[in-house]
Amino acid sequence: MIRAILSFAGLALLMLGASVPAAAVTPDEMLKDPALEARARDVSRLLRCVVCQNQSIDDSNAPLAQDLRILVRERLTAGDTNDQTINFIVARYGNFVLLKPPMQLNTVLLWFGPALLFALASFGLHRTLKAQAQPTDKVAAAPLSADEEKRLAKLLGDAPVKN
Amino acid sequence: MSLSTANLTRFAPLLGFAAIAAGLGFALTNDPRKMPSMLIDRPAPKFALPPLDAGSSGLASEDLNGKVALLNVFASWCGGCRVEHPTLVQIAKDGAVPLYGINWKDKPGDGLKWLRAHANPYLKVGDDPSGRLGIDMGVTGVPETFVIDRTGRIRYRHAGPITPDVWQETFEPLLASLRSER
Numbered sequence: 001m002i003r004a005i006l007s008f009a010g011l012a013l014l015m016l017g018a019s020v021p022a023a024a025v026t027p028d029e030m031l032k033d034p035a036l037e038a039r040a041r042d043v044s045r046l047l048r049c050v051v052c053q054n055q056s057i058d059d060s061n062a063p064l065a066q067d068l069r070i071l072v073r074e075r076l077t078a079g080d081t082n083d084q085t086i087n088f089i090v091a092r093y094g095n096f097v098l099l100k101p102p103m104q105l106n107t108v109l110l111w112f113g114p115a116l117l118f119a120l121a122s123f124g125l126h127r128t129l130k131a132q133a134q135p136t137d138k139v140a141a142a143p144l145s146a147d148e149e150k151r152l153a154k155l156l157g158d159a160p161v162k163n
Numbered sequence: 164m165s166l167s168t169a170n171l172t173r174f175a176p177l178l179g180f181a182a183i184a185a186g187l188g189f190a191l192t193n194d195p196r197k198m199p200s201m202l203i204d205r206p207a208p209k210f211a212l213p214p215l216d217a218g219s220s221g222l223a224s225e226d227l228n229g230k231v232a233l234l235n236v237f238a239s240w241c242g243g244c245r246v247e248h249p250t251l252v253q254i255a256k257d258g259a260v261p262l263y264g265i266n267w268k269d270k271p272g273d274g275l276k277w278l279r280a281h282a283n284p285y286l287k288v289g290d291d292p293s294g295r296l297g298i299d300m301g302v303t304g305v306p307e308t309f310v311i312d313r314t315g316r317i318r319y320r321h322a323g324p325i326t327p328d329v330w331q332e333t334f335e336p337l338l339a340s341l342r343s344e345r
Binding site for chain 2: 050051063064067068071090091092093094096124127131
């Protein structure tokens, strides 16, 4: 049993490891300064590839993603901060390139929609459970009628039992 | 009162389903490839691109000064460009609007070869092998066409091939209204 659990956990870990997307950055794109390169990787992970749309430019092999990776590195080398670099790209492609959308009026639903749905579902579940519980409470609370008393006595064996 | 509550409860799943279906149905009409351009109503970036062949003059942003013009981004490796090419040639032949080309991310010589093999509908063509001007204009792929007004601002961006339908339904009315602007 323990061995089975252990091997399952091992397999899960292995799959988790395998599912980490491989970066598309090629060695010739990389900056010599490791700190700057690390920042470039951080920025690239936040930017959406506009061709493949559900990958970051760090993950995507699309030529345009490569161009944007090089552009990011150029801006950082020129002395831009991470935010300035991101804003440079956003000025050209819009908020759409941000994999994490900014909190604004038109994204409120996106940010709080799941919490809102959860609250609604919880409320609905609460009401349903309450409604289901009530009828049984009422029956238990109602006193037995004379007929019911008679039938109960019969069932409990005060009257002759018929087979 | 209890009757209406009971009715509401009974129809809640149906209403929920209808709401979700409406939301998803609306989402289906949203084409994620149609990204809005950030440059609408903003001045086109300044640029000076080299020519495809040594003999001609390339393309600079000043070439578009003072006229309503089309800036078409194309590449020899692009299928959609082949689709729209006959329409562009027709536009050029009719003299409908000054048409300028940006050869985007092509290998050296490929763009020129492509224009010679088909026909060249452009007044002037600039070479953008690095795709850097494309990025400045928010290009996500080829073909893309920008409509520039007299003041040099980008007024419209069309992603994808210009078909005769697109030309008649979108470009012609837009160009007419831009020309009537003072």
